[in-house]
Amino acid sequence: MPYVPHTNDDVERALAAIDVASLDALFDDVPHSLLDPRIELPDPLDEVALLRHADALAARNHTAGPMFLGGGVRQHFIPSVTPRLAMQSEFVTAYTPYQPEVSQGVLQSTFEFQTMMSELTGLPVSNASMYDGASSVAEAALLAVRQTGRETVIVSRGVHPESREVLQTYLWPLGIDIAVVDLEDLVTPTPSVGDNVACVIAQTPNFLGALEPMPALSEAAHAAGALFVAVVDPLSLAVLASPGAYGADIAVGDGQVIGNPMQYGGPSFGFMVVTEALIRQLPGRLVGQTVDVDGRRAFVLTLQAREQHIRRSKAKSNICSNHQLAALMATINLAALGPHGLREMAEGSVRWAHRLADTLEAAGADVVRGARFFNEFVVRVDREPREVRHALALRGIRAGVGVPADYGLGHAITLATTELTRQDDVDALVSAFTALGLAGGQTVGASA
Amino acid sequence: MSATSSSPLPSVAASDRFRSDTFPLIFERSSPGRRAARPPVTEGDDMASLLGAEHLRAEPPRLPEVAELDLVRHYTQLAHRQFSIDGNVYPLGSCTMKYNPKLHEDVAERFLDLHPYQDEDSVQGILELLCELQTDLEELTGMDEVSLQPAAGAHGELAGILMIRAFHMANGEGEQRRVVICPDGAHGTNPATAAMAGYDVVEVPTGPDGEVDVEAFQAALGPHVAAVMLTNPNTLGIFETRIEEIAERAHEVGAQLYYDGANLNAIVGRARPGDMGFDVVHLNLHKTFTTPHGGGGPGTGPVGVKSHLAPYLPAPRILQEGERFVVEGERASSIGRMRSFYGNVGNLVRAWAYIRRLGLEGLKRVSTIAVLNANYLRVRMREAGYEIAFDRVNMHEFVARPPAGIRTLDIAKAMLDYGVHPMTVYFPLVVREAMMVEPTETESLETLDAYAAVLAEVLETAQRDPAALAEAPRLTPVRRLDEVAAARRPVLRYAFVDAAD
Numbered sequence: 001m002p003y004v005p006h007t008n009d010d011v012e013r014a015l016a017a018i019d020v021a022s023l024d025a026l027f028d029d030v031p032h033s034l035l036d037p038r039i040e041l042p043d044p045l046d047e048v049a050l051l052r053h054a055d056a057l058a059a060r061n062h063t064a065g066p067m068f069l070g071g072g073v074r075q076h077f078i079p080s081v082t083p084r085l086a087m088q089s090e091f092v093t094a095y096t097p098y099q100p101e102v103s104q105g106v107l108q109s110t111f112e113f114q115t116m117m118s119e120l121t122g123l124p125v126s127n128a129s130m131y132d133g134a135s136s137v138a139e140a141a142l143l144a145v146r147q148t149g150r151e152t153v154i155v156s157r158g159v160h161p162e163s164r165e166v167l168q169t170y171l172w173p174l175g176i177d178i179a180v181v182d183l184e185d186l187v188t189p190t191p192s193v194g195d196n197v198a199c200v201i202a203q204t205p206n207f208l209g210a211l212e213p214m215p216a217l218s219e220a221a222h223a224a225g226a227l228f229v230a231v232v233d234p235l236s237l238a239v240l241a242s243p244g245a246y247g248a249d250i251a252v253g254d255g256q257v258i259g260n261p262m263q264y265g266g267p268s269f270g271f272m273v274v275t276e277a278l279i280r281q282l283p284g285r286l287v288g289q290t291v292d293v294d295g296r297r298a299f300v301l302t303l304q305a306r307e308q309h310i311r312r313s314k315a316k317s318n319i320c321s322n323h324q325l326a327a328l329m330a331t332i333n334l335a336a337l338g339p340h341g342l343r344e345m346a347e348g349s350v351r352w353a354h355r356l357a358d359t360l361e362a363a364g365a366d367v368v369r370g371a372r373f374f375n376e377f378v379v380r381v382d383r384e385p386r387e388v389r390h391a392l393a394l395r396g397i398r399a400g401v402g403v404p405a406d407y408g409l410g411h412a413i414t415l416a417t418t419e420l421t422r423q424d425d426v427d428a429l430v431s432a433f434t435a436l437g438l439a440g441g442q443t444v445g446a447s448a
Numbered sequence: 449m450s451a452t453s454s455s456p457l458p459s460v461a462a463s464d465r466f467r468s469d470t471f472p473l474i475f476e477r478s479s480p481g482r483r484a485a486r487p488p489v490t491e492g493d494d495m496a497s498l499l500g501a502e503h504l505r506a507e508p509p510r511l512p513e514v515a516e517l518d519l520v521r522h523y524t525q526l527a528h529r530q531f532s533i534d535g536n537v538y539p540l541g542s543c544t545m546k547y548n549p550k551l552h553e554d555v556a557e558r559f560l561d562l563h564p565y566q567d568e569d570s571v572q573g574i575l576e577l578l579c580e581l582q583t584d585l586e587e588l589t590g591m592d593e594v595s596l597q598p599a600a601g602a603h604g605e606l607a608g609i610l611m612i613r614a615f616h617m618a619n620g621e622g623e624q625r626r627v628v629i630c631p632d633g634a635h636g637t638n639p640a641t642a643a644m645a646g647y648d649v650v651e652v653p654t655g656p657d658g659e660v661d662v663e664a665f666q667a668a669l670g671p672h673v674a675a676v677m678l679t680n681p682n683t684l685g686i687f688e689t690r691i692e693e694i695a696e697r698a699h700e701v702g703a704q705l706y707y708d709g710a711n712l713n714a715i716v717g718r719a720r721p722g723d724m725g726f727d728v729v730h731l732n733l734h735k736t737f738t739t740p741h742g743g744g745g746p747g748t749g750p751v752g753v754k755s756h757l758a759p760y761l762p763a764p765r766i767l768q769e770g771e772r773f774v775v776e777g778e779r780a781s782s783i784g785r786m787r788s789f790y791g792n793v794g795n796l797v798r799a800w801a802y803i804r805r806l807g808l809e810g811l812k813r814v815s816t817i818a819v820l821n822a823n824y825l826r827v828r829m830r831e832a833g834y835e836i837a838f839d840r841v842n843m844h845e846f847v848a849r850p851p852a853g854i855r856t857l858d859i860a861k862a863m864l865d866y867g868v869h870p871m872t873v874y875f876p877l878v879v880r881e882a883m884m885v886e887p888t889e890t891e892s893l894e895t896l897d898a899y900a901a902v903l904a905e906v907l908e909t910a911q912r913d914p915a916a917l918a919e920a921p922r923l924t925p926v927r928r929l930d931e932v933a934a935a936r937r938p939v940l941r942y943a944f945v946d947a948a949d
Contacts, residue, residue, distance in 0.1 A: 001813040002805055003547055003738075005892040006820075014824045014893055020841060026819045027718065029687040029841065034719045036812075039587050042580070044807030047551055053804070057577050058558040062570035069563040072788060079485035081516055089534035090527035093548050095741040098540070098872075101924040102864050104471075105530030106743040109523070112474050115941040119509035125940050128744070131599035134788040162788040169762070169784035173613055173646040211503050239495050241505045254788075264574055265564030265789025267599065267746035279938065285744065290934035297471075298926040302934040308602070308640035309875070313649040318640035320602040325742030335474050335519055336485040339508040344489050350499065351492035372500050386567075393567035401565045419487045 066425035068356075068399035070376045070416025071207070072133065072160050072254060073262050076235065077345060077419055082259055082333040091328055096285075096321070100300040101292075106324060107299035110287040113331040117271050120237040121230075121251040122244025126273040128285035129327035130319060133254025134163040136270030137201065137231055138170035139317060140250045143274070143281050144199030144227040145176055146316070152177045152196045156188040156217075158206030159231055161404055167201075183407065185370035186210040186378070188217060193224035199250075203231035204240070208368075208403065209353070209376030209414060215246040222247065234258045234271070234330075236374055238342040239350070243273075250274050258342075259333025260326050269323035269330065280306065283317035348419030349375035356417055356426050363430050364440030368409065376416040378403060381438050385413045388438065395432045471529070471925070474512045474522055475942050484516035510944055529925040530743075531869050537891060537899050539825075541845045541872035541884025542635065542683060544713045544735035546818075551805065552738070552798040559797050564789040568774055574797075575773035578790065579766040581800045582750075588803075588811070589709075589729050590722020591752030595761045596791040601710060603786055604730030604749025605641040605677075610783045611728060611753060611760040612675045612704045613645055618781065621702065625674035629703075631660050633683045633876040635710060647674060654878050658686040658838030662694060669701050679708035680724065681715070683876040683884070684838055685822060685845035695725025704728065704757075712736045713818050713888065714844035717811035727754050737799035748795040762786045817889035818844045821896060825887050828900035833907045837879045845886035847879050854910045856881040861928060862906045862920035868899055 006014075011023065020026055027035060045053060067075050090105055097103030110128045117126035130136045141153045153171065155164055157180050164180070171178060176198075181191045187210050188202050200221035204212040214230060221228040229250045230243035235257045243251035256268030274282055280303070288302035308315040334342065353375045361367045366380035381388050385402030392399045403412040415429075433439040495504055514522070531538065538545040559574055568575065578596060585594045598604035609628065616625045628642035632651045639649040652668050655661035659682070669676075676698045681687045688694065698705050707721035707729035713736045721729045733739045733748040741747075753761060759781040767776050775790070806814065819842075826846045830836050837847040850859055860870035860883075872884040887896055910917045921927055 001810050003549060004813055004817050004889050006817055006889075010893050011817075011820065014820050018820075018823045018827045018841075020823065023816050023820065026816065026823065026841060029689050029843075030715070030719050031689070031692060034692075034723050036718055037590065037720055037723055039717065039720075039808055041584055041587060041808045041811075042804060044810055045804050047805070050551065050801060050805055051554065054555045054558050054801070057573035060573035060576070061559070061562055062566065063561040067563070069565050071565050073564055075561070075563070077485075077487040081484060081519060085520060085523040087553075088524065088527040090530040090532040091743050092740045093533035093535075094530050094743040095538070095540060095543055095545060096744040099531070099860065099864060099870060100929050101861070101921050101926055102529075102531040102536075102869065103743075104925050105526040105528070108471070108473065108529070109526055111940075111942070115473075115475065116509070116511060118941045119511065122505075131603060131746070132787045134785070135599065135603070160788070162785055165785040166787060169610065169786060170644075173610060173644075175646070211499065237505070237509065239499070239505065240503055242509075245505065261560040261794075262563050263560055264562040264571070264793040265791075266787070267748075267792035267794055269746070279940075286938075286940060288934040289939040290930045292926040292930070293928050294926075296926050298929050300929045300931055300934050302931070302938060302940075305935075307636075309636040311640070312636050313639035313643040315636070315640040315643070318602045318606060318637050318644045319600075320637050321600045321745035321747045323599075323742075323746040324744035325740070326746055328743065332519070332523055333485075335512045335514060335522075336483075336516070337487070337511070338483045338513040339511045340513075341483055341485055341487055342511060343508065345487045347492075347495060348488065348490035350495065351490045354493070354498050372498075372503060374499065389565075390567045390569065393570045398563060398566055398570070419490060 062393065065396040065398065066428045068415045068417065068429060069401055070414060071401035073265055074257050074416055074418050075262060075420060076257055078259055078261065078333060079336050081336055082329060085332050086325065086329045091325060097301060100298065104299060107287050109328055109331055111289060111299045113327050114287060116331060116334050117273050120234050121273040122242030123251055123273040124276055125279050125282065126271060127282055128287055129322040129324065130270035130272060130284050131323060132266065132268055132270045133252065134166040136252040136272050137163040138167045139283050140229045140252045140272060141167055141171060141199060141201065143250065143278065143283065144229065147227065147278060147281050148198045150196050150198040152179060152198060154179045154181060154191055154193060154197055154200045156181050156202040157183050157407065158188050158208065158212060159201055159203040160207045187212050187371045190216050190220045193220050193226055195224055197224055197226040199227040199229050201229040201231065205233060205236060205374035205376060208378050209373040210371035211374060218247045235346055238346040249278060255326065255330045259330040267323055267326050269326040281316060282306065284319050285322050345419040349417055352417035352421040353377060356415065359426060359430055360433060360439065363434055365433055365438060368412065375418065376414050378409065378412050378414055380409060381411045381413055383411060385411060388413055391436050392432055397429055397432055399429060473942055474514065477514050477518055477522060478512040480513055482513045482515045484514055484519045536867055536869050537895055538869040539871050539885050539887045541886045542710050543872065544886060544888055546738050546888035547890035548738050548740040552801040555801040556794055556797045572773055575766050577800055578796060579768050579773050581796055582766060584803050585731060585750055586752060588716060589752045590720030591729055592755040593758045593761055594750050594752040595765055596750045596796055597762045598749040598751055598786050599792055600745060600747035601730055601732040601749040602637040602641060604751045605637055605708065606644060607751045607762050607783065607786050608706055608728040608730055609641050609645040609675060611757050614760040614781065614783050615757055616674055625672060627673050629668055629673055629676045631678065631682065633878045634677060635683065635708060638677045638708060658684045659688050659690065660694065662690050665694065666697055669697060669703065671701055673701060673703040675704045675706050677706040677708060679711045681711050681843035684847050685842040686838060687843055691724045710735060711844060714815055716815045717808055718815050727757060733795055733799040737802050739795040739798040746792050746795060748792040814889050821887045821889060821891060822846055824893065825885060825896045825900065828896060829903060832900050832904035834903065845884060847876065848883045848885060849879060849881040850907060856883050858910065858917045859906055862917050863902060864921040865923045866902045868902055
């Protein structure tokens with residue numbers, strides 16, 4: 001059998017050693033009626049057949065051509081060196097660094113990760129990563145509730161709809177109320193914050209790509225004694241003001257865009273970075289620096305009294321694992337790019353987005369203006385977003401994240417660019433818009 | 449240190465950069481102007497004019513600036529400071545540290561460049577794969593419907609308990625049922641999950657045979673109980689022989705039975721939680737289905753339910769409609785999303801590859817040999833002088849302890865010098881000085897013999913020369929750490945040295 005080394009002789013030797021009559025006798029504790037039920041699984045495939053089957057499935061996925069999908073996941077530059085280094089056996093097949101003396105690889109790289117996330121967000125304390133951006137938003141809200149003892153959370157509609165759904169999933173069993181603030185001109189108006197509010201949560205760039213007035217939102221939260229939670233795109237922080245600079249107490253987000261492939265949405269990792277005041281409320285693993293008995297610098301999991309394996313039902317969260325390998329991909333990727341490379345990626349993304357918006361607008365498309373945008377923007381369309389996405393897919397273009405109806409924009413999609421966008425891609429999209437009549441009725445057939 | 453300085457070669461100065469006791473952080477290898485990777489550059493308007501100066505950051509983040517080869521050496525050498533399954537025996541109890549086949553990595557690479565918001569017609573291959581995996585996991589657990597969404601075991605637990613909560617609320621019993629029962633040997637995530645879902649936790653004791661004390665369990669039951677969380681086999685590696693009776697008692701009072709799938713490797717293909725009477729299960733694909741642990745994650749924690757709980761499954765599921773595969777739309781009573789998109793798809797692909805490679809007979813061989821190996825090592829450890837906590841035929845793991853007077857911590861640290869990873873230590877809490885061992889089916893008998901020989905020698909040393917044990921480990925990249933100092937004055941990030949210093 002694949003992956004099991006035992007020969008028949010081995011099995012006999014082992015059974016004799018443990019004084020058990022047969023392999024089946026090992027399962028004598030299992031009630032007979034429960035053993036070996038009928039289970040329908042596909043027949044096994046050998047290595048070659050499995051790869052061929054995988055190839056056949058992969059051939060039914062569309063992975064090439066112009067790409068303008070965003071909505072929290074984007075196709076960015078990942079240099080070859082990043083996955084080659086991160087996917088070394090020692091990193092891939094290790095587990096949680098319970099024995100720090102033989103886990104300095106994972107522990108030190110996590111300390112480096114924490115430092116990088118702290119640098120990007122301008123806040124001092126990063127955990128070792130979480131599941132994804134959406135669940136990190138929910139964990140941030142729970143942290144704020146614990147810290148303030150208050151039971152209402154204000155969240156901007158600009159926060160990704162899926163993050164808000166996860167927030168709802170996490171908060172309802174605890175009876176925490178969620179108040180959603182509608183956008184005005186694509187961004188969040190300053191909400192009135194009552195003294196029952198644990199935190200205000202806003203995302204920049206928001207789901208529509210617009211840059212939020214984070215300092216004003218932060219100030220409104222703090223004036224009422226609430227925490228301010230900034231949901232941020234880590235790539236954007238090469239250019240944009242850091243959450244620490246506008247007084248955020250907690251920065252969270254998803255790390256896919258700084259070094260992980262899209263993988264149909266996962267795994268990537270979530271991050272959470274907080275002020276010193278919130279350390280003891282922070283969920284998830286933390287790596288700290290210390291020394292060994294010989295005085296050498298070394299790293300170790302620390303402040304574990306917050307965690308489930310120590311505190312059980314009194315833990316800050318039930319989170320047990322982190323998304324270590326995805327966080328390592330980001331760590332190595334950020335080290336490979338350095339501050340200049342990351343900035344070039346952010347700038348390229350921004351420039352292409354503005355170029356694309358201008359070009360589409362010139363061709364007659366209804367680009368929704370109203371606030372500054374980063375690398376993603378909204379276009380009104382004359383039909384269901386799904387139909388637009390499908391029509392573009394038939395032309396080999398991956399584009400058109402639907403804007404949900406509750407944004408009040410009618411039929412609308414977002415388009416995103418990255419540093420990998422090319423002029424040919426822009427031309428193809430503009431041509432498709434024109435041919436599909438998405439660029440306004442009069443412009444059908446016009447060249448871009 | 450004095451030993452080093454008295455050696456003629458190499459000199460301290462010359463070797464300093466390469467010696468492990470000065471292993472630098474990537475920030476300490478940084479030199480302004482260096483870089484490893486260069487993205488395509490697009491010239492154009494400056495950021496202030498496009499974004500507004502008020503949105504820009506004042507100072508760039510201090511990310512490392514390193515040349516590519518220095519980057520490669522840094523993370524290669526860090527990898528060498530790390531034990532792993534590929535390099536070392538790693539029999540952590542309850543973690544199922546089995547070999548992660550390389551083939552699965554090649555399969556996964558075929559599905560990297562897919563965006564979660566792509567048009568469904570352009571992702572039929574991955575949707576078919578995911579749909580098939582749902583069905584396979586339903587078959588293997590004996591549940592009616594599976595959602596692949598949760599990102600880890602604990603995340604799947606939360607989804608499961610929230611579904612139970614939604615079920616009781618829909619039946620008008622949400623207020624009445626306030627308690628979740630866990631055995632005292634339960635994984636820490638069980639009580640933490642129950643608390644996170646708003647429940648009070650009641651622990652029931654383990655009986656003298658290593659199984660749940662059914663009488664104490666029955667006494668704890670009542671109409672106030674929402675759920676009972678069990679793993680079977682339990683964390684002592686013992687199958688709960690009275691599981692059907694437990695299920696019946698729980699269901700009699702309207703409680704739901706939750707299966708923590710951490711120990712499924714003991715029975716995969718041979719027995720199913722659904723047949724035992726469980727209403728909800730979560731699986732840890734990184735355990736039984738061998739997706740890599742990655743140094744601590746990402747895991748993956750699908751949840752499966754019986755049909756009465758199916759309306760509450762986390763959205764979305766993948767459905768087959770004729771020849772086509774689609775992402776399910778609204779599920780009105782769903783507890784909602786647990787995370788964005790469809791789950792940790794990269795891992796789901798690997799787990800699918802494992803099931804397709806092995807088939808049912810292969811998976812039965814997996815659980816059978818996992819149980820054989822654990823029993824073999826139990827006997828070898830007993831011969832080596834260790835006490836076995838509940839010395840009976842066990843399933844995929846067992847719990848041992850050193851003889852009185854010897855600390856498990858010292859044994860574990862001494863093992864590191866032999867190049868083997870210790871077992872899980874100090875868990876479960878119900879056994880003093882616990883050593884929880886799960887060798888898995890992928891270790892050969894020779895490897896287990898060698899592991900037992902290490903344990904024998906370490907124990908012999910502990911009895912003959914306790915001071916030597918207290919000094920261990922001596923050969924690891926760093927030695928025992930001052931964990932108290934780490935917690936008392938936390939240093940959680942690198943402190944940059946100003947250029948002026």
